[in-house]
Amino acid sequence: MFRVILYTQWKWTRLALLPGVIIAFSLPVLSVQRAGELGYAAWVLQSVGGWAVWFPALAAALGLLMAVTAWREDHRGGHVYALSLPIERWRYALFRFAAGAVLLAAPIVALWVGSLVATAAAPIPPTLRAYPNTLALRFGLAALVAYGVFFAISAGSARTAAFVLGGVAALIAFDVLLQAAGAELSVSREVWAWLTRTPGPMTVFTGRWMLIDV
Amino acid sequence: MFEHLDPRSPIPLYDQIATRIRSAVAAAELAPGDVLPSVRQLAKRLRVNPATVVQAYRELEREGFVEMRQGAGTFVREVGGARRKQARSEQAKRLVRALLKEAARVGLDGDEIAGALQRELGGTA
Amino acid sequence: MTYAIETRGVCRRLGKRFEIRDLNLGIPGGSIYGFLGPNGAGKTTTIRLILAQLRAQEGEITVLGESIPASIHRVLLRVGFVPERPHLYPGLTVDETLDYHSAFYPTWDGGRAENLVRGFGLDRSLRVARLSKGETGQLMVVLALAQTPELLVLDEATEGLDPVVRREILEALVDYVSQQDATVFISSHLVHELERVCDWIGFMDDGLMVADMPIKDFKEGIKRLRVVGAPATLEDPPFVLLSREAGDGVTEAELWVVRGWEAPMKSYVEGVGATLREVIDLDLEEGFVELLRTARAPKQ
Numbered sequence: 001m002f003r004v005i006l007y008t009q010w011k012w013t014r015l016a017l018l019p020g021v022i023i024a025f026s027l028p029v030l031s032v033q034r035a036g037e038l039g040y041a042a043w044v045l046q047s048v049g050g051w052a053v054w055f056p057a058l059a060a061a062l063g064l065l066m067a068v069t070a071w072r073e074d075h076r077g078g079h080v081y082a083l084s085l086p087i088e089r090w091r092y093a094l095f096r097f098a099a100g101a102v103l104l105a106a107p108i109v110a111l112w113v114g115s116l117v118a119t120a121a122a123p124i125p126p127t128l129r130a131y132p133n134t135l136a137l138r139f140g141l142a143a144l145v146a147y148g149v150f151f152a153i154s155a156g157s158a159r160t161a162a163f164v165l166g167g168v169a170a171l172i173a174f175d176v177l178l179q180a181a182g183a184e185l186s187v188s189r190e191v192w193a194w195l196t197r198t199p200g201p202m203t204v205f206t207g208r209w210m211l212i213d214v
Numbered sequence: 215m216f217e218h219l220d221p222r223s224p225i226p227l228y229d230q231i232a233t234r235i236r237s238a239v240a241a242a243e244l245a246p247g248d249v250l251p252s253v254r255q256l257a258k259r260l261r262v263n264p265a266t267v268v269q270a271y272r273e274l275e276r277e278g279f280v281e282m283r284q285g286a287g288t289f290v291r292e293v294g295g296a297r298r299k300q301a302r303s304e305q306a307k308r309l310v311r312a313l314l315k316e317a318a319r320v321g322l323d324g325d326e327i328a329g330a331l332q333r334e335l336g337g338t339a
Numbered sequence: 340m341t342y343a344i345e346t347r348g349v350c351r352r353l354g355k356r357f358e359i360r361d362l363n364l365g366i367p368g369g370s371i372y373g374f375l376g377p378n379g380a381g382k383t384t385t386i387r388l389i390l391a392q393l394r395a396q397e398g399e400i401t402v403l404g405e406s407i408p409a410s411i412h413r414v415l416l417r418v419g420f421v422p423e424r425p426h427l428y429p430g431l432t433v434d435e436t437l438d439y440h441s442a443f444y445p446t447w448d449g450g451r452a453e454n455l456v457r458g459f460g461l462d463r464s465l466r467v468a469r470l471s472k473g474e475t476g477q478l479m480v481v482l483a484l485a486q487t488p489e490l491l492v493l494d495e496a497t498e499g500l501d502p503v504v505r506r507e508i509l510e511a512l513v514d515y516v517s518q519q520d521a522t523v524f525i526s527s528h529l530v531h532e533l534e535r536v537c538d539w540i541g542f543m544d545d546g547l548m549v550a551d552m553p554i555k556d557f558k559e560g561i562k563r564l565r566v567v568g569a570p571a572t573l574e575d576p577p578f579v580l581l582s583r584e585a586g587d588g589v590t591e592a593e594l595w596v597v598r599g600w601e602a603p604m605k606s607y608v609e610g611v612g613a614t615l616r617e618v619i620d621l622d623l624e625e626g627f628v629e630l631l632r633t634a635r636a637p638k639q
Contacts, residue, residue: 004442011430073428080426083392085443086415221534224620226555254517261509262535263371264517319617 001087006099013069013103020062024107025114027054028135028211032122035212041125048210055209059139062107063146066100071154097151104143112136115211128212135211141204215243216260227262231270233308239279239293240301250280250288342401343368343490343522344389349398351388359384359546362398366524366539371516373537373554374526375627381546382526383423386494389524390420403490416444419483423494425475429468433461433478437485444486452485455511473504480508484515491515493525497532509536530624540623542630549634554623561626562618564595569613577604581633592616596629 031051035044074082082092115132124130153164171188178185195202215238219230238244250256253271257264271288274280278297282288293301317327344366352358359381366372376382387393389400391408400407402414427436433456441447456463459477461470470478476496483491491512497505513536516523527533533540534554541551550557561581573580579598600618608615621629 001442004439008428008431008439073430077426080392080422081428084390084415084420084422086412087443088412222531222622224558227535254514257517258510258514261506261513263538264513265538
C-alpha cells in the first residue's frame with residue numbers, strides 16, 4: 001500500500017522536486033564561492049552570512065511543496081476516492097505524510113552532498129571551520145518541520161487553510177495599524193519570537209545557517 | 215432468436231424468454247440434444263438479470279422442453295408430436311389474444327375481427 | 340431475508356432545503372436493486388451515507404452485516420463503488436491506476452481486470468485525464484469488478500454515456516453477477532435502462548422513499564383503467580386509486596391509475612355502476628411518473 005502511495009506522490013512532485021534538488025545542491029557551493037578570493041575571515045563570514053537566509057527559505061518552500069502536493073489530488077476529487085478505499089483515515093494520512101517525508105530526503109541529501117563538495121573545494125581561512133553535517137542536519141529538520149506544519153494545514157478542508165492564512169493576514173494587518181498609530185509593539189514579531197523560543201520546534205529556523213563559521 | 219425481447223411489456227421477461235425457446239422447439243428450429251446458451255452467456259447477451267434466465271430455464275424444464283444437467287449445460291429434450299402441437303396452439307392462442315386486446319382498444323368487436331381474419335386468410339390462400 | 344444493505348430511521352439534513360427523513364431501506368442479498376428517482380431526489384446522499392462518506396444524524400445503517408460507520412474499513416474491502424462523478428487521479432495512466440487500486444484489495448483479480456480492459460479496448464498507457472467520459476466510466480467499472488466485491492454500489496454509473504458504452508457496462512455487470520453471487524445497488528434516473536436487469540426497485544423523491552418492492556409486483560399491480568359512468572366518490576375500493584382524471588377530452592371515459600390491481604376487481608367497478616372499458620399496462624417509467632405525481636400531490 002505504501003509503495004503505491006509513494007509512487008503517486010513521486011509522480012505528482014517529480015517535476016518540482018528536480019529543481020529543488022539542484023538548488024539544494026548548489027546553495028552551499030554558491031555560499032562559499034567567493035571565500036577564496038576574500039581571504040580575510042571577517043569578509044568570508046560576511047559573504048557566507050549573506051546567503052544564510054536562503055537555506056531556511058528553501059526548507060520552507062520544499063516543505064510547502066510536498067505538503068500541498070500530498071493532498072491536492074484528493075482535495076480536487078472531494079476525497080471521494082480516498083474515502084472509498086478500505087483504509088482507515090489516520091493510516092491513509094500517515095502513509096501520505098511518510099511518502100512526502102521520504103521524497104523530501106532527496107533535496108536534503110543533495111544539500112549535504114553539496115556541502116561536502118563545497119567544503120572540500122573552498123579554501124577555508126585558518127581561524128574558521130566548515131560545518132557540512134550540521135548545516136545539512138539543520139536543513140533537514142527545518143524542511144521536515146515546515147512540511148509537518150503545512151501538511152497539517154493542507155490536510156484539513158480549504159476552510160481550515162483559509163482560516164489559518166486569514167489569521168496570519170489579520171495579525172500582519174493589525175501590526176500595520178499599530179505601526180501607523182506609532183506604537184512600538186509588533187504583535188507578529190512577538191508571536192514569532194514565542195514560536196521560536198527554545199525549546200519549540202520552530203527554533204530550527206533561527207540560528208546561523210552558515211557552512212563556514214567560527 | 216431473442217431479438218424481440220421487450221422489457222416494457224407486462225409479460226415478465228422470463229416468460230418472454232421461455233416463450234421464444236418453446237416456439238423454437240415447436241418449430242423444430244431447435245432439435246433434441248441441442249445445447250442452449252449458458253445462463254451467463256444469455257444474461258450477458260440480453261443484459262438481463264441472470265436470475266431471469268434461470269427462471270426461464272426452470273420453467274422450460276418443468277414443462278419438459280429442456281433438461282438442465284449439472285455442470286454440462288441445458289439441453290433440448292425430445293418433444294413428442296402431441297406436445298409440440300400443443301405448444302404451437304398455445305402460441306397461436308397468445309397471438310390471437312394480443313390481437314383481440316388491441317382490437318378492444320380501438321373499439322372493434324369479435325365479429326369484425328373474425329371477418330377480417332377470414333378475408334385475410336382467404337386472400338392469401 | 341438477509342439484507343446486503345439495511346437502514347433504519349436514517350436522517351440527514353443537508354443545507355436548509357434538503358433532508359433525508361426516516362429512511363428505511365432493505366436491499367435483499369443477491370438482488371439487483373434499482374434505486375430510482377429524479378435528479379436531486381437524494382440518491383447520491385443516500386449512497387454517501389451507506390458508504391460512510393457522510394454521517395447520519397439519526398438512525399442505523401448495516402452493510403454486509405456490519406455496522407456503519409464503525410466497521411466501514413472492513414466493509415469497504417468487500418464493496419465495489421462507482422461514484423456519480425469520476426474520482427480517479429487524473430495524472431495517473433490506466434496502468435498506474437490499476438496498480439494503485441489493486442494494492443488496497445487482497446481479493447483483486449488481475450485476470451478479470453485484464454479481460455475487462457481488453458474487452459473495453461482501453462489504452463493502458465493513456466493518462467486518466469485524457470480518457471473520454473465513456474472510457475473513464477469503463478475504467479471505474481473495471482476497478483470495481485476486479486476487486487471481486489460482494490456488493491456493487493453504482494451511482495448513476497452510466498449517466499451521460501453513449502448507448503454503446505452503456506450497453507458494454509451493463510453487459511460487464513451482468514456477466515460478473517452471473518459468475519459471482521453479488522448484490523448490486525444501482526442508482527439511476529433513467530428508468531427504462533434498469534427495467535431489464537433489476538429484480539427489485541426502490542423509488543426516492545425529495546428525500547423520501549416512495550415505493551420499494553420486487554419489480555414484478557410493481558409491474559403487475561399498477562394499471563391505467565378507462566372507466567365510464569363512475570360515481571364521484573368511491574366507497575373503499577379494493578385497490579389504491581392513485582389518480583383520476585377526465586381523460587382525453589374526446590371520449591367520455593375517465594382515466595384512473597390504480598395500484599394493487601387484480602383481474603377480479605372488475606366486479607367492484609361494475610358494482611358501483613361503472614363500465615370498465617380497458618385495463619392498460621403501465622411500464623416502469625409510466626408507473627414511476629404516476630407514483631411521483633401522487634407522492635407530490637398536496638394531501639387533503
